[in-house]
Amino acid sequence: MLFDTKPKTRRADLFDFEEEFSRLSRLINDSLTRLIVVRGLRRTGKTSLVLTTLNELGVPYVFIDVREVVRSRRGLYEVLSRALSDFLRRYSLRKALLNSIIKALSGVRGVRVHGVEVSLNWGRDRPLLTELFREFDGVSSSVGVGFVIVIDEAQRLGGSLGIEVWSAVAHAYDFLGNIKFIISGSEMGVLNSILNNPESPLFGRAYAEVITERLSREKSLEFLQRGFSEVGVEVDEGELNEVVDRLDGVIGWLTYYGYSRSVGGRDLTSIFNDAINLAREELENFLKLRVSRRYRVVLKLLASGVREWGLLKRRLEDYEGSPISDRVLHDILTALKMHSIINEELEFTDPIVKEAAREL
Numbered sequence: 010m011l012f013d014t015k016p017k018t019r020r021a022d023l024f025d026f027e028e029e030f031s032r033l034s035r036l037i038n039d040s041l042t043r044l045i046v047v048r049g050l051r052r053t054g055k056t057s058l059v060l061t062t063l064n065e066l067g068v069p070y071v072f073i074d075v076r077e078v079v080r081s082r083r084g085l086y087e088v089l090s091r092a093l094s095d096f097l098r099r100y101s102l103r104k105a106l107l108n109s110i111i112k113a114l115s116g117v118r119g120v121r122v123h124g125v126e127v128s129l130n131w132g133r134d135r136p137l138l139t140e141l142f143r144e145f146d147g148v149s150s151s152v153g154v155g156f157v158i159v160i161d162e163a164q165r166l167g168g169s170l171g172i173e174v175w176s177a178v179a180h181a182y183d184f185l186g187n188i189k190f191i192i193s194g195s196e197m198g199v200l201n202s203i204l205n206n207p208e209s210p211l212f213g214r215a216y217a218e219v220i221t222e223r224l225s226r227e228k229s230l231e232f233l234q235r236g237f238s239e240v241g242v243e244v245d246e247g248e249l250n251e252v253v254d255r256l257d258g259v260i261g262w263l264t265y266y267g268y269s270r271s272v273g274g275r276d277l278t279s280i281f282n283d284a285i286n287l288a289r290e291e292l293e294n295f296l297k298l299r300v301s302r303r304y305r306v307v308l309k310l311l312a313s314g315v316r317e318w319g320l321l322k323r324r325l326e327d328y329e330g331s332p333i334s335d336r337v338l339h340d341i342l343t344a345l346k347m348h349s350i351i352n353e354e355l356e357f358t359d360p361i362v363k364e365a366a367r368e369l
């Protein structure tokens with residue numbers, strides 16, 4: 010179903026994306042490609058593309074789902090435990106594969122396996138990521154199938170934990186020949202700093218990219234029309250046009266609207282309000298980690314259409330009641346760009362986020 014709001018996992022539910030699908034398939038099958046980056050704004054279909062492609066190819070994969078910013082080692086190891094348990098559950102019918110992995114994992118210090126539940130210690134006797142990768146590489150080689158390790162929303166692994174993870178990935182890239190990595194991210198600047206920053210452990214490794222783009226206006230309409238016809242709901246063309254205009258080709262928002270409107274039976278206004286609330290929560294999460302007062306003011310100004318440097322600075326000074334240095338504004342705008350909230354032209358990358366910023 011096109012309007013299913015979970016990430017898609019089957020080709021039949023994946024709208025369009027022919028090119029992206031075949032490019033990613035090719036890269037996964039290509040033995041020379043070791044590192045693949047899937048990048049695109051939030052809700053443009055990265056997770057759906059990755060999961061669908063891996064499932065359709067039947068390639069065994071570990072999916073490390075970094076749902077929130079990971080701040081502690083315990084948090085990181087919980088994410089890894091979940092990824093490994095999901096892996097065992099997913100391949101519980103492929104007995105040979107399952108048994109080899111269970112055997113390999115059970116031999117690693119700090120790893121416990123009960124049925125298909127894996128739990129990792131995070132203290133001093135924790136398994137190193139490098140050891141886990143080595144076990145996967147070993148099994149991959151013995152069963153003769155290349156494994157893929159996916160790190161989804163990679164930008165949420167930062168700081169010293171990020172360095173720990175990226176060093177392990179770099180080590181695997183350099184020394185383990187049977188596994189490959191897919192790194193996905195929605196915050197372009199941050200992703201770029203993981204890959205192309207001389208201080209990053211991954212710096213210098215070759216990678217191939219797949220980019221998820223927004224849908225064109227025509228494709229957006231087609232997506233909605235097909236989705237509604239699948240569920241047998243009629244929506245008039247005026248409304249569809251309005252929705253397409255407001256959502257600017259972000260397939261995740263189109264899906265959210267389609268689902269809420271048909272299965273949820275809700276009206277347009279309440280759907281938009283909820284979407285904006287969701288986006289506002291995400292902005293609040295971003296603000297929590299920063300001197301949020303100034304960011305709030307700048308976001309609101311940008312959302313009201315102020316994009317001229319001098320004017321932004323003056324308004325921010327008015328708000329503070331004191332002069333600020335250029336540096337302050339520069340740093341705020343840079344952070345907003347790094348996180349893909351705005352682009353180089355200081356425009357919001359997502360229309361719903363823009364509306365949410367107005368209400369901050």
Ligand SMILES: Nc1ncnc2c1ncn2[C@@H]1O[C@H](COP(=O)(O)OP(=O)(O)O)[C@@H](O)[C@H]1O
Pocket residue numbers: 011013014015016017022023024025026049050051052053054055056057058221260261262264265
């Ligand atoms: N090609 C597609 N066809 C149908 N639905 C899609 C497609 N891509 C994404 N979606 C839907 O859009 C939403 C966001 O997709 P997701 O894959 O989670 O995006 P991302 O990982 O880029 O944030 C989900 O509800 C998903 O089901």
Ligand SMILES: [Mg+2]
Pocket residue numbers: 055056057161162
């Ligand atoms: Mg995703």
